[in-house]
Amino acid sequence: MSKLLTSRQAEELHKSLVAYLDACGHPRAAQSLRDELDLPEAAFDPATAKKYEGLLERKWTSVVRLQKKILDLESRAAALQHELDTTTPSSLAARKTHDPATWLPRAPPRHTLPSHRLPVTCVAFHPLFSTLASGSEDCTIKLWDYELGELERTLKSHTKAVLDVDFGGPRGNTLLASCSSDLTIKLWDPADAYKNIRTLPGHDHSVSAVRFIPSGAAGAPLSGNLLASASRDKTIRIWDVTTGYCLRTLRGHGDWVRALNPSPDGRWLLSTSSDQTARLWDLSQPDSIALKQTFADAHAHVVECCAFAPPATYPHLAALAGLKKPPPASSSAEYIATGGRDKLIKLSSTNGLCIKTLTGHDNWIRALVFHPGGKYLLSCSDDKTVRCWDLAQEGKCVRVVEAAEHFVSCLRWAPSVWKDAVPAAGGEGRERALTNGSGSGGGATEQVRCLVACGSVDMNVRVFSA
Numbered sequence: 001m002s003k004l005l006t007s008r009q010a011e012e013l014h015k016s017l018v019a020y021l022d023a024c025g026h027p028r029a030a031q032s033l034r035d036e037l038d039l040p041e042a043a044f045d046p047a048t049a050k051k052y053e054g055l056l057e058r059k060w061t062s063v064v065r066l067q068k069k070i071l072d073l074e075s076r077a078a079a080l081q082h083e084l085d086t087t088t089p090s091s092l093a094a095r096k097t098h099d100p101a102t103w104l105p106r107a108p109p110r111h112t113l114p115s116h117r118l119p120v121t122c123v124a125f126h127p128l129f130s131t132l133a134s135g136s137e138d139c140t141i142k143l144w145d146y147e148l149g150e151l152e153r154t155l156k157s158h159t160k161a162v163l164d165v166d167f168g169g170p171r172g173n174t175l176l177a178s179c180s181s182d183l184t185i186k187l188w189d190p191a192d193a194y195k196n197i198r199t200l201p202g203h204d205h206s207v208s209a210v211r212f213i214p215s216g217a218a219g220a221p222l223s224g225n226l227l228a229s230a231s232r233d234k235t236i237r238i239w240d241v242t243t244g245y246c247l248r249t250l251r252g253h254g255d256w257v258r259a260l261n262p263s264p265d266g267r268w269l270l271s272t273s274s275d276q277t278a279r280l281w282d283l284s285q286p287d288s289i290a291l292k293q294t295f296a297d298a299h300a301h302v303v304e305c306c307a308f309a310p311p312a313t314y315p316h317l318a319a320l321a322g323l324k325k326p327p328p329a330s331s332s333a334e335y336i337a338t339g340g341r342d343k344l345i346k347l348s349s350t351n352g353l354c355i356k357t358l359t360g361h362d363n364w365i366r367a368l369v370f371h372p373g374g375k376y377l378l379s380c381s382d383d384k385t386v387r388c389w390d391l392a393q394e395g396k397c398v399r400v401v402e403a404a405e406h407f408v409s410c411l412r413w414a415p416s417v418w419k420d421a422v423p424a425a426g427g428e429g430r431e432r433a434l435t436n437g438s439g440s441g442g443g444a445t446e447q448v449r450c451l452v453a454c455g456s457v458d459m460n461v462r463v464f465s466a
Contacts, residue, residue, distance in 0.1 A: 012052070012055070014033075014037050014039065015039070015044060015048065015052045016052045016055040016056040016059075017033060017056065018030050018033055018034055018037075018039065018044060018049070018052075019048075019049045019050075019051075019052035019053045019055070019056075020053070020056045020057070021033065022049060022053075023053050023054075076107075079107075098450055098466040100372075100373060100447075100448035100449070100450055101373035101374075101375065101448065102373065102375065103450040103466055104371075104376060104378075104388045104398075104399050105378075105386060105388075105401055105452045105464035106399070106401060106464070107401050107402050107403070109403075109462040109463055109464050110149070110463050110464060110465045111146065111149035111462070111463040112460050112461075112462050113134075113142075113144050113149060113151070113460060113461040113462070113463070114459065114460050115142055115151050115154075116134065116136040116138050116140070116142060116459045116460075116461075117136070117138040117459065118136050118137035118138040118161075118459060119136060119137050119406075119407075119409060119455075119456070119457040119458075119459060120134050120135070120136050120409060120410065120455030120456055120457075120459060120460065120461055121135050121136055121137060121161065121162060121163055121164070121409055121410060121455065122134065122135040122162065122163065122164045122165050122409075122410045122455065123135075123165070123410050123411075123412050123453045123454065123455050123461060124165045124166050124167050124176075124412055125146075125167065125412060125414040125415060125451070125453065126167050126174065126190070127167055127168075127174060127415050127417075128174070128417070129190075130145055130146055130147040130148075131143055131144070131145065131146070131152070131190070132144045132145075132146040132453055132461070132463065133165045133167070133176055134165070134453075134455055134461045135162030135163065135164065135165045135178060136161070136162060136455075136459070137161040137162075138161075139156070139158050139159060139160060139161060139162060139180075140154050140155065140156055140158075140162065141154070141155040141158075141162055141165060141176075141178055141188075142154050142155075142461075143155070143194065144461065146451070146453065146463045146465075149463070153193075153194060155178075155188060155194055155196070157186055157196050157199075158178065158180040158182050158184070158186065159180075159182045160180050160181035160182040160206075161180060161181045162178055162179070162180050163179055163180055163181060163206065163207065163208050163209070164178070164179050164207075164208065164209045164210050165177065165178045165179075165210070166210050166211050166212055166227075167212070168211075168212025168213075168214075168224070168227070169212060169224075169225065169241055170224070170225045170241070170242060171215075171224075173191070174190055174191075175187050175188065175189060175190070175197075175212075175241060176188040176189075176190060176194065177210045177212065177227055177241070178210065179207035179208070179209065179210045179229060180206070180207060181206040181207075183201065183203050183204070183205065183206065183207060184199050184200065184201050184203075184207065185199070185200040185203075185207055185210055185227070185229055185239070186198070186199050186200070187199075187200070187241055198241070198244050200227075200229075200239055200244055200246070202237060202246050203229065203231040203233050203235070203237065204231070204233040205231055205232035205233040205256075206231065206232040207229050207230070207231045207232075208230050208231060208232060208256065208257065208258055208259070209229065209230040209257070209258065209259050209260045210227060210228070210229045210230075210260075211227070211228050211260045211261065211262055212224060212226070212227050212228075212241075212262075213226040213227065213228055213238070213262045213266045213269070213283070214262060214263075214264055214265060214266040215266055224266060225240055225241050225242045226238055226239065226240065226241070226247070226266070227239045227240075227241050228260050228262060228269055229260075230257035230258065230259065230260045230271060231256075231257060232256040232257070234251065234253050234254065234255060234256065234257060234273075235249050235250065235251055235253075235257065236249070236250040236253075236257055236260065236269070236271055236281070237249050237250075238250070238283070248287055249287070250269075250281055250287060250290055250291070251287075252279055252291045252294075253271065253273040253275050253277070253279065254273070254275040254277075255273050255274035255275035256273060256274040256275075257271055257272070257273050258272050258273055258274060258302065258303065258304055258305070259271065259272045259303075259304065259305045259306055260306075261306050261307050261308055262308075263308050263332040263333045264308070264310065264332050265332040266283065267282065267283055267284050267332065267333070268280060268281065268282060268283065268292075268308070268332065268333040268350075269281040269283055270306045270307075270308060270336055271306070272303035272304065272305060272306045272338060272340075273302075273303060274302045274303075276296075276299050276300065276301060276302065276303060276340075277294055277295055277296045277298075277299075277303065278294075278295040278298065278299075278303050278306055278336070278338045278348075279291060279293065279294050279295070280292050280293040280294075280295075280333070280336070280350055292350075293350060293351070293352050294352075295336075295338065295346075295348055295352060295354075297354075298338060298346040298348060298354050299338065299340040299341075299342050299344065299346065300342045301340050301341035301342040302340055302341045303338050303339070303340040304339055304340050304341060304364060304365060304366055304367075305338070305339045305340075305365065305366060305367045305368050306336060306337065306338045306339075306368065307336065307337045307368040307369060307370055307377075308332070308333060308335075308336055308370075309334065309335035309336060309337065309347075309370055310370055310372065310374060311329035311330075311331070311332075311334075311374075312329075312372070312373060312374025312375075313335065313370060313374040313375075313377075313391055314326040314327050314329065314334060314335070314374075315374075316374065316375065316391035316392050317334075317335045317347065317349075317355065317391060320347065320355045320356050320391070320394060320395070321335075321349055321353070321355040322355075333350050334349065334350060335347065335348065335349055335350065335355075336348050336349075336350060337368045337370070337377055338368070339365030339366070339367075339368050339379055340364070340365060341364045341365075343359070343361050343362065343363060343364065343365065343381075344357055344358070344359060344365070345357070345358035345359075345361075345365060345368065345377070345379055345389070346358075347377075347395065356394070356395050358377075358379075358389050358395045358397070360387055360397045360400075361379065361381040361383050361385070361387065362381070362383040363381050363382035363383040363407070364381060364382040364407075365379055365380070365381050366380050366381060366382065366407070366408060366409050366410060366411070367379065367380050367408075367409075367410050367411035367412075367454075368411075369411050369412065369413045369452075370413075371413070372413065372416050372446070372448040373448060374391075375390065375391055375392050376388050376389060376390055376391060376398075377389045377391060377395075378411060378413070378452070379411070380403065380408040380409075380410070380411040380454055381407075381408060382407040382408070384402065384403065384404050384405065384406065384407065384408060384456075385400050385401060385402060385403055385408065386400075386401040386403045386408060386411060386452075386454060387399070387400050387401070388400075388401070401464075403454055403456070403462060404454070404456035404457075404458050404460065404462065405456070405458040405460075406456050406457035406458035407456060407457040408454050408455075408456050409454075409455050409456060409457060410454060410455045411452070411453075411454045412452070412453050412454075413449075413451070413452050414449040414451035414452070414453075415449070416446045416447055416448050416449060417446075417447045417449065418445070418446055418447070450465055450466035451463070451464070451465045451466075452464045452465070
């Protein structure tokens with residue numbers, strides 16, 4: 001047998017073997033090995049035995065860890081090779097310059113943020129600052145600086161699992177809203193060290209989703225004092241966050257209302273439920289006639305999530321629907337996406353017609369996000385992946401991101417920043433950052449942020465960025 005070890009390495013291995021056998025209660029085997037190796041007492045006193053006692057086990061576990069790392073790296077190298085084999089000059093150029101219109105998340109994440117002690121249920125980006133909020137079954141909300149990858153603070157007030165969080169609120173006064181299985185909604189003020197400024201009771205069961213409703217005001221499309229909430233009590237409630245009053249209660253779902261999504265102008269509200277339907281509500285109408293469409297035949301299981309398609313997607317979705325001319329960009333509610341426990345994503349027009357079914361996930365679909373550029377739809381699932389679907393290629397899955405080590409429970413794209421030239425004294429213009437929306441008038445331009453976050457049952461928050 002050829003010698004692979006140096007004399008020093010061989011001596012350490014021999015002493016480790018003897019020390020291991022002694023520690024495991026095999027003194028005769030240890031003595032036999034010492035006799036065979038001609039290892040005298042002077043060379044293997046009690047101090048030496050103690051030194052080498054755990055060395056063999058440590059080396060063994062190190063080898064196992066290294067083997068796992070090697071397998072992970074080989075898998076990553078194979079994925080990169082596949083991407084290299086299938087790339088085109090245009091996609092290479094887009095990646096090099098990080099074109100916001102075509103950027104998609106890729107593994108590994110820029111930051112993996114561990115601190116929660118139970119599964120992460122929700123994430124939300126602050127519209128202007130580099131703050132990311134995450135909620136968890138551990139009853140806490142954590143605030144992160146996603147640029148530095150650091151935990152800034154932990155909010156404790158809910159007494160049961162936090163199920164959703166969202167940033168929004170009156171213009172110039174961004175608030176953080178959270179909801180929980182403790183039947184309450186809480187409002188936190190970032191301008192006052194995230195003080196809990198108001199608690200909204202009223203739902204009779206777990207509150208599963210909260211979303212601020214845009215006002216549609218020119219120049220600030222996401223400013224508004226209305227908040228929508230969905231609950232296991234089968235209702236949707238509309239709240240005034242400045243007074244804390246419940247203004248409306250929308251009834252129609254026959255089971256747990258799971259998710260909400262308002263249109264960019266705040267007129268329409270989309271909801272999904274365990275009753276296997278999605279419903280479209282016209283908030284400009286009285287409660288009795290607010291329900292405008294029920295998507296009852298799309299899914300054969302609980303509908304977990306939904307999203308309004310932004311106007312930038314209309315050319316692609318109109319082609320899928322067989323239309324020669326897309327709807328006008330001024331319309332805020334032409335197409336929607338829904339995902340459910342049947343592992344399917346449905347693209348539908350708001351008249352109730354399903355125009356495309358996207359298949360590929362191997363487990364429940366938990367969240368949907370349209371790319372602000374309009375070309376892609378992103379989804380996350382209990383199959384541990386985030387998938388990117390190209391709407392320009394009839395919904396083809398063009399990227400699978402291995403996003404977590406367990407179920408991926410939530411997904412958010414950072415809101416765009418709107419730059420608006422505002423006349424100032426002396427006739428000069430100034431820029432101001434505005435929260436995300438479909439448009440703001442006055443020549444505002446949208447700056448898409450290449451920034452995506454997801455949360456997982458593995459208790460980590462992950463941030464993907466260019």
